[in-house]
Amino acid sequence: MVAGLGTITPASGFVGPAGALVIGLLAGVFSSASLGVFSGYGFTDGIESMGGQFSVQVIGVVTTIVFTGVATFVILKLVDALLGLRGDKEQEIEALGMVASHE
Secondary structure, three states: OHHHHHHHOOOOOOOOHHHHHHHHHHHHHOOOOOOHHHOOOOOOOOOOOHHHHHHHHHHHHHHHHHHHHHHHHHHHHHHHHHOOOOOOHHHHHHHHHHHHHOO
């Protein structure tokens, strides 16, 4: 992941999301120690293949999604308990009227 971020940074203002994905993926491949002259330092201890590295990254992505989902839920519940997430019906109608009058 660091290789992908390091390679896309200089190009980030000039390529779109698809190009960034390709650049990041290509740079990550060079971490393998089995690429001859293009070899990197290899994987960390305990990881023997690109598949192993990919599974570690999938675990990281899933963990991040679960963590942010739970954190967001807790924050929304806290805000709802302290301030409320929505106004009452009259406030909503008034706000909609303001939006309509500015269009």
